[in-house]
Amino acid sequence: MADASYPRSYTTNTSQENELLAIADNFHRQFSHLHPERKRLLLCPVNECGVKKFVSTTIRPAPTDHPELYSWQGCASFVSDFLTLEPLELPYDPPARLFSSTLVMQNQRATSFEYAVLLCGLLLGADYDAYCVSGYAHREMCLLDQRLQDCPLLGTQAEKVASEHQSPQDKYTVRPPRQLKSHFEEQLQEKKKEQEAEAASLHEQEVEEPGEQRPFDPLWVHCWVLVLSGCRGVQENFFIDPLSGLSYSTDTASFLGIESLWNTFNCYVNKQDCGRGCGDVLYDLEDVNLWEPVIYGATSKKELMLEIEKDEQRLFSQYIEEDEDVQLAEYKEEEKEEEDEEEPQPFAMPTPWVTYINITNQDLETRFPRGQKVNRYRKAKLEQFVPYLRMDGLVSRLSLYKDRDCTEVAMVKEEYLHRSDHLEQREVNKVEDFTTDRFKRGRRFHLIFHRYRSMTVDSIHEMEFSDAARVDDLVWRVVTPGEMTETFHARPDFLYYRRSVFGRHVQFSQNKEADPKIHLVQVVERFHRDESKAANEDVAERVFMMSEGRIDVTFHLREHRIIALKMSFTTAAENTQQRRGEELTPAQMECLRTPTLREMTSLMADEDKVSVHIKESMKEVTMRLYD
Structure with missing residues (x-):
């Protein structure tokens, strides 16, 4: 029933549209007589007001000022996200009704044909050479059943982020020894495994899970979009499935055949054999041996582009001609030739009856x-x-x-x-009971990556920080039961590694402001080389053994030496003398020196500072767990 709220173009036909319907009806009767084995063509479906409209007039090119819709990827993604599929009432025949894109935008429900019409209008508005294609596809594609396909998000950049967030220490691991194996035997084993896997896959498909096999039902009617090369830098023709928004090559096995295609300029019926799918189909629409146009002599987009190029060349030649008389004579001669060659004008395609499609910012946001x-x-x-x-x-x-x-x-x-x-x-x-969080800049403590296991006995926390924002230049922290390892970058004191060992598991309080209960057993710190100091005065590693009350210091290796200079002392003087009396080789005695009082005082003060830093680090972990 026609509604008074619809525009007049929805409820009535002009004389030009009635003439077009008569031409299409005559074409369909001749086509059915010549090809009785072919199915009914989709030429004049009924719109939402019950009025017959030619398919080419149902597409309204929709130019937009949204940058997101300037590319075919953005248009296809918007259409596939914005609409919900409504399956065809008769899946084996083309639909008798084809609603306008304006109604489809309001209801957000559409058949595959209405999906394609909306997408084709957006692509034409973005200056693509796009066509709606009526044909056949597999049942799963017609019903948007993707349960046999892998998710397109798998294997993308999102999967590679985890591999990038690895500990910096992984780069410096020792390579394993080379395995002496026969490459020929490895190839035989790989070939054997591939054959076994292939046989197991076939057996799985045939016996264990017969429900996953695609049923032999190839003639489901479907509609998709064809984009021809030549516009917007498109180098090769390709298909777009409007239901999923994915692109396919024209030789894909997903589409089984083509009956017709159309856009705002004309409708073309396929005369080529699709017995082996769409891989052998040629898309030269000007060749009447391949494609039968419904409206003969109608101007195509390719012809319009050629006419525009001729007009531009003519205007350019008019400016560069110096002899005005010669130019005027040539112009008159061209006009005379055009008048001699003038023929009766072909039927002009009426303007689309669909009103302009308005895509708002709200449509893009609530897509x-x-x-x-x-x-x-x-x-x-x-x-x-x-x-x-x-x-x-x-x-x-x-x-x-x-x-x-x-x-x-x-x-x-x-x-x-x-x-x-x-x-x-x-x-x-x-499976592994791990949770990985990634943050953008501005997170508390400048945390950008956190991988942790649930708070159990074997809880693990791996954290990555933005070194440019932290005062302590911390970039990586790993907390395991009884141990914490921290890595630094570009510190002024050349510290790059700190490993803390605890006497028992760290106990986290339910109060995030409370300090965690820890008992330090040992702390190992390592430093990069400071070229402003002598090697025997530049600390390379120092070990604070709190449980034994001892501090060991190792300096950087001097030139032409194989043993680095070391320094060790305890808080009790008798223990120091006892250690010096231990059995040591002459080379070790030469590389072991007694610290001065100032060095011992400084190291003991550094030990207290390190303990404070470790408690602050563990408090950060506690606050991260409960924030």
């Missing part, structure tokens, strides 16, 4: 229907949310499962926006 969207993949589920919809700032949650029925969670990856604690990503590994 998901009701603010959220869920996609299911093979052993994965992706949940997406509109910013500010959830109180915790969650915008994306990817859940990975161990089984194909998605009953047991293996890992959860979450992304956040606009949080006061600057949390950006969180990864919860249920």
Whole structure:
């Protein structure tokens, strides 16, 4: 039923549109007579007001001022996120109704044909040479069933971030000895494993999980978008599935055949054989042996571009001609030739009956229907949310499962926006019981990475900091039961490593402001070389053994020496004398010197400072756990 609220173009047809419908009806009758084996073409579907409209007039090019929609990737992503799929009533036949893009934008529900019409309008508005394609695809693609496909977020840059956040000490590990093995035997073993894996995969598909096999039902009707090369720097033709927003090459096996394609200029019927899919189809729409145009003589976009180039060349030649008489004579001669060659004008395509599509900032921000969207993949589920919809700032949650029925969670990856604690990503590994948090700049203590295990007996914390923002130049901290290791960068005192050993497990209080109960047993500090000092006066390592009341100092190695100079003392003088009386070799006696009173006083003061720093570091860990 026609509604008075609709514009007049929705409820009635002009004389030009009625003539176009008669041409299309005549074309369809001839096509059905010549090709009775072909299915019904989608030429004149009914709109939401019950009025027949030609398919080319249902596309309204939609130029936009949103930078996000300047590229085909942005347009495809917006359409796939903004709409919800409504399956066709008859999946084996093209639809009899095709609603306008304005109604689709209001309801946010559409069939694959309405998906493609909206996306094609956005692409034409962005100056792409795009066409809606009516054809056939697999059942899973027509129903947006991605449970047999891997999630596209897997294997992307988000997966590589974890490998980048590794301890700096990993770079300096000793390489393992070279394994002397036969490469021929390794190749035989690899080939054997590949054959066994392939056989196991076939057996799994045929016997264990027959439900995952794609049923033999290839003729499901589907609609997608074709983008031809030549505009916006497109080098090769490609397809876009509007339901998922993904691009495919024209020789992909995902699409099984093409019946027709159209845009605002014309509609073309495929005359090529698609028995082996779309890989052999050529897209020269000007060749009538390959494509049959519904409207003969209609101007295509390619012809318009050629005419524009000719006009530009003509204007340019008019400016460079110096002889005005010759120029005028040539111009008159060209006009005379054009008049001689003038033929009856072909039928002109009417303007689109759909009103202009207005995409607002709110549409881009709240792009998901009701603010959220869920996609299911093979052993994965992706949940997406509109910013500010959830109180915790969650915008994306990817859940990975161990089984194909998605009953047991293996890992959860979450992304956040606009949080006061600057949390950006969180990864919860249920298998290894690890949680990984990543923060943007501005986090408390300038923390940018935190990987930790739940507070159990074997709790582990790995932290990375922004060294340029911290006063102590700390970049990495690893806390394990009974031990803490810290790494520094570019400190003025040349300290780069500190390892603290505790006598028992550190006990964290429920009060985050309280100091953790720790008992230091040993602290090891290492320093880079300070070229302003002599090697035998530049400390390379010092060890504070609190449990024994002893301090050992090792200096940097001097030139032409293989043993570094060392210094050791305890708080009790008799213990020092006893240690000096121990059995030592002459070389060791030469490399061992007695510290002065000033050095002992300084080292004992440094021991107290180190204890304070370690308590502050452990307090940071405590406050991070409970903030």
